[in-house]
Amino acid sequence: MGVLHRQGWxxxxxxxxxxxxxxxxxxxxxxxxxxxxxxxWLLPWALVDGPGSGAVAGAALGLVLDALHSGDxxxxxxxxxxxWWWGRIGRRGAPIERSFSLGLLALxxxxxxxxxxxxxxxxxxxxxxxxxGWHTLVAQSLVTALLAPLVCSLLLLRWRxxxxxxx
Amino acid sequence: xxxxxxxxxxxxxxxAAWPWWLLVxxxxxxxxxxxxxxxxxxxxxxxxxxxxxxQSEWLRSGQRLSDQARLVELERDNQRLRQMxxxxxxxxTLVSAPVISREPAGWWxxxxxxxxxxxxxxxxxxxxxxxxxxxxxxxxxxTTARVVLLTDxxxxxxxxxxxxxxxxxxIGLGTARPRLVFxxxxxxxRPGDVVTTSPASTLLPPNLTxxxxxxxxxxxxxxxxxxxxxxxxxxxxxxxxxxxx
Numbered sequence: 001m002g003v004l005h006r007q008g009w010x011x012x013x014x015x016x017x018x019x020x021x022x023x024x025x026x027x028x029x030x031x032x033x034x035x036x037x038x039x040x041w042l043l044p045w046a047l048v049d050g051p052g053s054g055a056v057a058g059a060a061l062g063l064v065l066d067a068l069h070s071g072d073x074x075x076x077x078x079x080x081x082x083x084w085w086w087g088r089i090g091r092r093g094a095p096i097e098r099s100f101s102l103g104l105l106a107l108x109x110x111x112x113x114x115x116x117x118x119x120x121x122x123x124x125x126x127x128x129x130x131x132x133g134w135h136t137l138v139a140q141s142l143v144t145a146l147l148a149p150l151v152c153s154l155l156l157l158r159w160r161x162x163x164x165x166x167x
Numbered sequence: 168x169x170x171x172x173x174x175x176x177x178x179x180x181x182x183a184a185w186p187w188w189l190l191v192x193x194x195x196x197x198x199x200x201x202x203x204x205x206x207x208x209x210x211x212x213x214x215x216x217x218x219x220x221x222q223s224e225w226l227r228s229g230q231r232l233s234d235q236a237r238l239v240e241l242e243r244d245n246q247r248l249r250q251m252x253x254x255x256x257x258x259x260t261l262v263s264a265p266v267i268s269r270e271p272a273g274w275w276x277x278x279x280x281x282x283x284x285x286x287x288x289x290x291x292x293x294x295x296x297x298x299x300x301x302x303x304x305x306x307x308x309x310t311t312a313r314v315v316l317l318t319d320x321x322x323x324x325x326x327x328x329x330x331x332x333x334x335x336x337x338i339g340l341g342t343a344r345p346r347l348v349f350x351x352x353x354x355x356x357r358p359g360d361v362v363t364t365s366p367a368s369t370l371l372p373p374n375l376t377x378x379x380x381x382x383x384x385x386x387x388x389x390x391x392x393x394x395x396x397x398x399x400x401x402x403x404x405x406x407x408x409x410x411x412x
Contacts, residue, residue, distance in 0.1 A: 022268040022279065032272030069275045070305045070315050117274050121341075126320035132341035136273055 002049035003166045004159055005057075013155075014057065017041045018064050028147065033139035035147050038065055038075065039109040042083055043148065044155035047096055048163055051087030058083030073120040075113060082109045097156070099149035106148030110141040249373070259372070261295075262286050262409045264312065271401045276319035276341065278302070280312040280407065287411045288312045291370070295408045298399035299376035300364060304409065312409070317345050317377070317397060326377055327365040331355045334365060337377065337395060347380060347393040354391055358383055362395050372410050 004010050017037045024034040038061045046054025062076030086105065089096065096102065114137035121127040197205055264286070268279035282288055284307045292304040294314045302316040303324070315322055322339035326347070333356060336348045347362065357380070364375045376398050383393040 024268065024270055029272075034270070034273060070277060070313055070319075071275065071321055073274070114274075121274065121320060124321075127341055128320060128338060128346070129340040129342060132320075133274075136341070140273070 002053055003163055004045065004049040005053045007162060007166070010159060010162060011057075014041055014045075014061060017061055018068060021065060021068060028143065030139045030143040031135065033136050033143065035144040036110045036113055036140055038062070038079055039082070039106055039113060039144050040147060040151045041155070042079060043086055043102065043106055043109060044152045044159060046083045046086035047090035047156060048159040049087065050091055051084045054083030054085075054087035054090075055080045056083070071121070071126055072124060073117050073126070075117065078113045078116045082112065095160075097153070099153060102152045102156075103145045103148045106152065107141055107145035110144035111137070114140055245374075260287070260411050262288060262411050263406055264288070264409055265406055266404060267311070269401070271316065271318070272343075276316040276322075276339065277305070278314040278316065278401075278407070280304075280314060280409070281310070282409070283307045283310045283312045285309050288409050289412065292412065293364075293371045293375070293410045295372075295375065295410065296399040296401075296404040299378065299397070300371070301399050301401060301404070301407060303371075314407075316401060318343060318401075324371065325365055325368065326362050327368075328354070328356050328360050328362055328380070330360050335362070337362070344381060344394040344396055347395050349390045349392070352390055356380055356383060356391075356393070358393075 020037045021034070028035060038058075042054065042058055042061060045057050049057075058079035058081070059076055062074065062079040066074050066076065086109075089105070096105070118127065118130075118133040118137055121133065122130065127133050197203075262282060264280040264282035266278050267281045270277050278294075278301070280288070280294075288304060288307055290304050290306055292312075294301045294304060300317065302314045302319070302322060304312050305315040306313045317324070317337060317339055318341065319339045320341040322337075322345070324337050326335050326337045327333070328335060331354060333354045334350055335354070336350070338346045338348060340346055349356070360380045362377045362380060364371045364373055364377065366373045378395040378397040381394050381396045383391060385391050
């Protein structure tokens, strides 16, 4: 576990995820579909703070986001796995900084999250037309990947500074 | 001079009076044609003074007023008859609520409203917007309510096509247009027919506009299916009305 989660205010920035999901600003949408704010916040968090903290943050975010939607489809499992995976990537190898790498990781994360939701909704019978699911999946992955270099690199920079001071 | 009055006028005198003959012929023409030329001439002359757009606007506004008054009267009458038939739930009221979060596209199609249990809103209540039915309340908190839109994949309501008096099922697909599934083999519905809530419905308020049949697949098995273009614009609605029980 890293030191980031011991800074209360860093964890509190996670509150922006449900708030942005609720507000869903129209100018950040592609074809009416909003980005996955959970992926955009969890990626830098896990990269800086490690797999354990990433998995816990993923679970917390997933629980809050599940509460914001009707139905039983859950985002928790995929967000936990993504937090753990991104934490491992951050611990092994060189620190990830390039926009392309961030965008690619966010794209993979959004695709995994979208696919899991699509399968769950399909099994529950809440997605009678799979085509609608593919449309949402592609649009959300694209807009998340496009925003990742902007949002994630700023958060990464700030949190690495914090870790540098405290660590 | 005897016989002077009976003398036949000479021919050249008759011919000299030709303008008078012409006048008589014209008058006879007017009489025989029942005034055709005269009316045409009058129409031509009075054309600048015919009723213009101002008059038609007055008439239209009068018509609108009369329609509105009739609508109110008929609704009141309808309400009374439904109460006599005990089809209506007593004490229905409309609560206006602001839309505080909107997600018309994506994995879920839902709205969050800024009023909840404290204002009498409960799960299952119908949510209306200018244009017609938007969806139903799925869950409430003391100050908010979550509305599942008709387009959501989990939305299923019974509807009514008034022109052919057919019941059907409206199933959300997760896209902008829900699917209309008929219960009978030959519903006789065609694109352009208006879809409303069932007049016999007790779950939803009766006779609310939902949308218009856009396409129809007659070959679908086991019964014909169609797509419905909803009439209430979800993206533009800031305030909605909840029909509470």
